[in-house]
């Protein structure tokens with residue numbers, strides 16, 4: 108796993124310090140760390156456990172339980188492509204290929220500049236507008252192959 112630079116370690120202390128130093132702050136601290144780094148660096152988990160007085164096993168189980176947390180580096184923009192049944196039937200696979208080709212990575216990967224990560228998800232409850240992609244928190248329905256670039260550019 109990629110090491111966090113020394114520079115960033117001071118940020119970890121600042122992030123933890125924004126919250127009360129008690130075990131009940133665990134999820135809030137992890138959310139803040141995830142937001143800052145787009146994943147949970149190992150160093151941050153150890154520091155969180157130490158400062159909040161929470162066993163490392165507990166920090167680790169919370170980190171792996173919630174989908175919002177990632178233990179591996181992810182891009183600034185998470186592109187989720189729905190491959191549930193409705194989206195698959197409506198051309199979800201083609202959308203996936205377009206996005207993979209536009210970003211030059213495969214699903215599950217992150218671009219070398221850490222800008223984008225592609226993830227495949229199952230039905231996100233918006234089948235009526237299939238095929239669906241979610242760019243960070245923005246849902247896009249009835250996605251057309253020739254518009255994929257626009258969605259990635261935030262348009």
Ligand code: FES
Pocket residue numbers: 189190191192193194195229230231232233234235237239
């Ligand atoms: S299958 Fe994609 S939103 Fe339901």
